[in-house]
Amino acid sequence: MHEKWMRMALNEAQKSRGLTSPNPNVGAVIVKQGEILGRGVHRKAGLPHGEREAIADALTRHSADELRGSTIYVTLEPCSTQGRTPACVQGILEMGISSVVYGAVDPNPEHAGRADGILQAQGVEVTAGVLAEQCEYEHRGFFKRMRSGRPWVIAKSAMSLDGKITRPAGEGQWLTGAEARAEVQNIRCESDAIITGGNTVRADDPALTLRGENVPAGKIQPWRVVMTRSDARFLPNSAKLFNDEFSDRTLVYQNESPASVLKQLAEMDCNVVMLECGGVLLGEFVKAGLVDECVFFYAPMICGGSKDGVGDGDMQLANSLHMKNPQWSQLGNDLMVRGEVNC
Amino acid sequence: MHEKWMRMALNEAQKSRGLTSPNPNVGAVIVKQGEILGRGVHRKAGLPHGEREAIADALTRHSADELRGSTIYVTLEPCSTQGRTPACVQGILEMGISSVVYGAVDPNPEHAGRADGILQAQGVEVTAGVLAEQCEYEHRGFFKRMRSGRPWVIAKSAMSLDGKITRPAGEGQWLTGAEARAEVQNIRCESDAIITGGNTVRADDPALTLRGENVPAGKIQPWRVVMTRSDARFLPNSAKLFNDEFSDRTLVYQNESPASVLKQLAEMDCNVVMLECGGVLLGEFVKAGLVDECVFFYAPMICGGSKDGVGDGDMQLANSLHMKNPQWSQLGNDLMVRGEVNC
Numbered sequence: 081m082h083e084k085w086m087r088m089a090l091n092e093a094q095k096s097r098g099l100t101s102p103n104p105n106v107g108a109v110i111v112k113q114g115e116i117l118g119r120g121v122h123r124k125a126g127l128p129h130g131e132r133e134a135i136a137d138a139l140t141r142h143s144a145d146e147l148r149g150s151t152i153y154v155t156l157e158p159c160s161t162q163g164r165t166p167a168c169v170q171g172i173l174e175m176g177i178s179s180v181v182y183g184a185v186d187p188n189p190e191h192a193g194r195a196d197g198i199l200q201a202q203g204v205e206v207t208a209g210v211l212a213e214q215c216e217y218e219h220r221g222f223f224k225r226m227r228s229g230r231p232w233v234i235a236k237s238a239m240s241l242d243g244k245i246t247r248p249a250g251e252g253q254w255l256t257g258a259e260a261r262a263e264v265q266n267i268r269c270e271s272d273a274i275i276t277g278g279n280t281v282r283a284d285d286p287a288l289t290l291r292g293e294n295v296p297a298g299k300i301q302p303w304r305v306v307m308t309r310s311d312a313r314f315l316p317n318s319a320k321l322f323n324d325e326f327s328d329r330t331l332v333y334q335n336e337s338p339a340s341v342l343k344q345l346a347e348m349d350c351n352v353v354m355l356e357c358g359g360v361l362l363g364e365f366v367k368a369g370l371v372d373e374c375v376f377f378y379a380p381m382i383c384g385g386s387k388d389g390v391g392d393g394d395m396q397l398a399n400s401l402h403m404k405n406p407q408w409s410q411l412g413n414d415l416m417v418r419g420e421v422n423c
Numbered sequence: 424m425h426e427k428w429m430r431m432a433l434n435e436a437q438k439s440r441g442l443t444s445p446n447p448n449v450g451a452v453i454v455k456q457g458e459i460l461g462r463g464v465h466r467k468a469g470l471p472h473g474e475r476e477a478i479a480d481a482l483t484r485h486s487a488d489e490l491r492g493s494t495i496y497v498t499l500e501p502c503s504t505q506g507r508t509p510a511c512v513q514g515i516l517e518m519g520i521s522s523v524v525y526g527a528v529d530p531n532p533e534h535a536g537r538a539d540g541i542l543q544a545q546g547v548e549v550t551a552g553v554l555a556e557q558c559e560y561e562h563r564g565f566f567k568r569m570r571s572g573r574p575w576v577i578a579k580s581a582m583s584l585d586g587k588i589t590r591p592a593g594e595g596q597w598l599t600g601a602e603a604r605a606e607v608q609n610i611r612c613e614s615d616a617i618i619t620g621g622n623t624v625r626a627d628d629p630a631l632t633l634r635g636e637n638v639p640a641g642k643i644q645p646w647r648v649v650m651t652r653s654d655a656r657f658l659p660n661s662a663k664l665f666n667d668e669f670s671d672r673t674l675v676y677q678n679e680s681p682a683s684v685l686k687q688l689a690e691m692d693c694n695v696v697m698l699e700c701g702g703v704l705l706g707e708f709v710k711a712g713l714v715d716e717c718v719f720f721y722a723p724m725i726c727g728g729s730k731d732g733v734g735d736g737d738m739q740l741a742n743s744l745h746m747k748n749p750q751w752s753q754l755g756n757d758l759m760v761r762g763e764v765n766c
Contacts, residue, residue: 239586240743241586241717241719241733241746241760242586242731242732242733242734242738243582243584243585243586243587243731243732244586247743248739248740248741248742248743251742251743363727366725366727374584374725376584378721378760380745380746380749380760380762381743381744381745381746382709382717382733382740382743382744382764383740383743384706384709384733384734384737384738384739384740384743385737385738385739385740386736386737388585388586389585389586390584390585390725390727391585391727393729393736393737394727394728394729394736395585395727395728396591396727396728397591397725397726397727397728398591399591399594400583400590400591400594400724400725400726400727401724401725402723402724403584403723403724406723406756406758408751408753408758410751413749415749415751415758415760417584417721417723417758419723421725
């Protein structure tokens with residue numbers, strides 16, 4: 081039964097994917113005698129946490145008395161310290177909630193499990209680690225940043241069957257079809273920053289904006305990060321990134337390592353960063369062990385040419401990167417594989 | 424209804440995939456009043472054609488009288504000329520079969536549709552072109568050879584997600600898992616010859632033999648064809664291809680073009696040829712427009728290195744090759760895409 085309700089808390093969490101950085105998109109459900117009293121999700125940094133949202137939701141339909149003796153399911157250990165908002169454990173105790181079930185343990189080793197003691201001291205039953213892996217995965221950007229000081233990095237590439245990213249001259253720029261490109265938009269919505277390379281800016285002039293029907297309300301334009309080896313003055317002034325309505329969301333890093341750029345983005349509250357760049361820059365992230373997840377699209381064509389999707393045509397790796405539990409799916413005529421990679 | 428019975432004839436045909444070259448694996452079903460009287464498939468060159476097999480099968484359970492007035496469904500237009508066996512139209516007429524439904528038209532333009540006239544002149548009803556596309560696809564090797572003097576070419580490759588075919592040093596040779604490798608065996612069983620390159624012989628010493636439980640009875644070892652640019656004497660004497668029990672099924676072509684090798688294989692009755700070679704040789708077939716179908720496997724890893732699955736790292740194509748109706752399927756942790764390509 082715990083897992084069933086935790087899955088509902090995870091469903092709540094999904095509603096805020098990409099919206100809450102630097103915070104995790106914690107979801108919560110309050111249950112009493114098999115009935116859901118309230119549900120909620122953290123919507124944005126500075127607004128109430130998921131637990132508070134669920135309590136507030138419950139109180140719109142139920143009296144405070146009815147909440148007494150209920151169980152709250154939370155995807156992450158409730159916070160035990162005052163941040164921008166009051167500690168959630170206090171809110172839980174104030175409402176007389178008698179049982180707390182949470183998924184992932186706070187990634188901060190100084191806080192990990194601290195909620196348990198505070199709650200148990202007040203007679204609240206605590207069950208930790210229900211669907212812990214799924215919950216941690218849902219909050220993987222937050223966990224990654226808390227543990228390593230770097231964001232979770234999703235590498236996206238769209239390749240031909242032969243692993244190339246350009247088509248023969250005169251055939252146009254796109255390899256993949258509309259369904260695959262729509263999915264790219266969904267990944268952008270999960271991201272706090274999108275990294276591209278100077279060469280891509282020069283060759284493709286991408287906008288890297290959020291488009292389509294699936295952009296959630298409240299999603300702000302991810303940072304658009306240009307990494308360039310050449311003098312930044314050689315980037316075209318006319319590029320969309322420097323001229324459109326989101327030009328204040330464009331950053332240029334010149335001659336900085338992938339690790340350095342990621343560290344700075346983490347300091348700017350980015351939990352999840354997406355790579356949308358050519359193979360050379362993507363290969364640098366791969367070689368540096370900085371890619372956490374890959375989303376690769378394959379178009380059913382053989383294109384040839386010298387532009388690899390990953391690497392520079394002779395990328396040397398000491399060990400291959402393996403994708404855990406690859407999820408293959410067909411999108412129109414294209415194929416998508418997505419999964420976490422070891423690094 | 425025609426399509427339902429033709430599908431059963433196609434099912435018969437599939438039983439002889441890869442077994443009948445230079446002939447097509449024609450399947451047939453004899454139906455009367457909604458009941459199947461007999462079914463059959465051509466089993467091997469020199470043995471009776473599918474129509475004759477179906478008639479013989481019917482006669483094991485039914486009298487010749489019962490066959491009169493029946494309908495025969497055949498995947499290919501019945502032959503109208505005496506070959507190694509008597510013409511099938513004669514057999515059909517002799518049995519008093521009153522209706523012939525066939526799929527694909529004889530690819531020989533001098534024969535195409537000739538059965539219709541012969542049968543109709545004797546009062547037999549003829550319906551041509553039922554599931555014609557599927558039937559022609561089932562017999563595509565035969566059609567290709569009849570029309571072009573070259574076999575149907577299936578290019579197989581197993582790549583990493585970044586389109587490479589070697590793993591970092593010390594990691595071993597295999598990219599894909601057992602399920603994908605078993606599927607490769609199935610494709611070998613559909614083939615009359617397997618082409619590899621001298622470099623592959625030197626690097627991997629492949630056996631290119633048929634293994635596993637799915638090898639059909641009667642399947643003979645496909646030719647193992649080594650294409651090499653260097654002097655054939657530089658191929659290792661110790662290679663399995665020259666020493667195992669099938670060494671008489673190994674051919675070496677030195678400094679011959681893909682088109683020339685394919686022409687010679689067609690003259691040796693090969694309908695279907697499979698490429699199991701490195702990217703350089705595969706790329707030569709691609710550039711020459713000689714690949715008809717691709718079966719590519721992708722292992723969920725990023726390997727790097729300079730060995731492309733297709734091409735030499737800078738294969739220039741005037742136009743990309745497109746795969747028609749790509750069929751994606753997951754095999755274990757690997758992915759397979761299979762489909763006909765334009766060429």
